Amino acid sequence: MTERKNNGAPLLTEILPATELMRLMMLIRESHRVVITAHYGPDGDAVGSCLAWQEYLQRMGKDVHVVLPNDYPDFLKWMPMNRSILLYNESTVQAQQFISKADLICCLDFNELGRLQQMGEAVQKSKAKRLMIDHHENPSEDGFEMIISHPEMSATAEIVFRLLYQMGAYDDLSRSAAANLYTGMMCDTGSFTYNSRDPEIYLIISLLMQKNIDKDEIYKKVYHNWSQHKFEMWNDILRRNLVIVPNRHAAYYTLTRSQMKDYHYIRGDAEGLVNEPLKIRNMKLSVALREDTEEDVVRISLRSANGFHCREMAERFFNGGGHDDAAGGKLPFPMESAIATLNEALEAFKDELEGKVG
Ligand SMILES: [Mn+2]
Structure with a gap:
């Protein structure tokens, strides 16, 4: 099999128009200390998209921390790199330091700062620019430098994948990040039983599986893991x-x-x-x-x-x-x-x- 590159004709519909893509890349280029966060009560999509986005920004040479408002379910604690996550309600002082020193805060899988609960205030106070990447309806316009909102998409993880793909970052995507993105999409669609009619979703799954992820094992870890x-x-x-x-x-x-x-x-x-x-x-x-x-x-x-x-x-x-x-x-x-x-x-x-x- 020949190696697949994504620098030829695009397989996927591009998620951003060229001008928006430039804006996003500028926003990333200009930032050095980044905090990535997601909604209170983080789910598989929240955790998975944050961790994959973190990997990309780290590869871009940024100092990146994933800070979540509170803990996520135990059945997600196998997710690659999840131990690097800082919980705001448990490590408040350290989290506040990262937030106040950040020059970019990426808000994934939620559409208004209120969904951060107690952590919202610290994010609001920070001078950092804020980037929203999300798939919930009616994003709040307030307080964001850039909003990438796609309610028609299955998961924030799908949006993150499409962004990485369009930015030419697919070849460097690791198996770990692919597993995190797959988990996010799987969790938000009930294993592709709802919100999952777009044929391109299965193209994305195929591209993720080419990173050698074990989708059957991921299913088992998330769903057949009950006490x-x-x-x-x-x-x-x-x-x-x-x-x-x-x-x-x-x-x-x-x-x-x-x-x-x-x-x-x-x-x-x-x-x-x-x-x-x-x-x-x-x-x-x-x-x-x-x-x-x-x-x-x-x-x-x-x-x-x-x-x-x-x-x-x-x-x-x-x-x-x-x-x-x-x-x-x-x-x-x-x-x-x-x-x-x-x-x-x-x-x-x-x-x-x-x-x-x-
Ligand atoms: Mn979601």
Whole structure:
């Protein structure tokens, strides 16, 4: 097989027009000390895109630190280079130093500084220029030197790959960075089962696999890595806590701190559970109401299908937002009032929910 170079005719549609590409490359060239960050409650896409972007900037000779607002799930702790990540809530002083000395802060996988929670203030105070690379709808224009926003893309990792590819950095991309990018795309698409219709995604996967990543092993590490407690918790919640509202094609469940304690809950244990009720035929909406383990809030996760889009509900009722079919938000304690708010939301959207399945 001949070696593939990306300096010939492009295989992928270019993500940036030439002028924007120049702007990005100038922004990188002019910076020396870079902080890369992602949203609070980092997921596979957040971690994977930060780490791959870090590798590129390091190769460009920059002094780079990935600083995340708080910890990420244990099932991602095998990811190459993840040990270099600094957590703002645990190493605040050191993190603040990196942030205040940075001349460029790259904000990956989120669309407004509020999504950094406590870390947002430090980022706001820093004199560094800010670059957003993200795929959430409606990016805030405020406070960013440059915004690379592509809500139509599967994951921030896909955007990062396309940027690297267009900048001619594919040949130097390491196996580790390829694994991180693959993990990001896999996690944000439920292993390429949603938000993944663009044929070029599979071209990208092919290009990543040519870096010798083991995609089957990555799947196993992320998804078949459960503790027995987690398995039991999922079964019990679905059996005891799940409420199905058949005429509304909706389902919801609660998860309280005391239940989490019973199941030796660790961060990430409930991730993905909210997708389960959508396996019921014609289901349009699934909602999880989970007491946060760190803040006094009830975190709401929404997933939708069959023609209903949950984002507007997240915005109007749960102080949140997100994608059309995967959104989230939060409400103050207690759980009972969160359930009451959910019932109001179900009532407000009843025409769409009760209507014909799309
Ligand atoms: Mn993402």
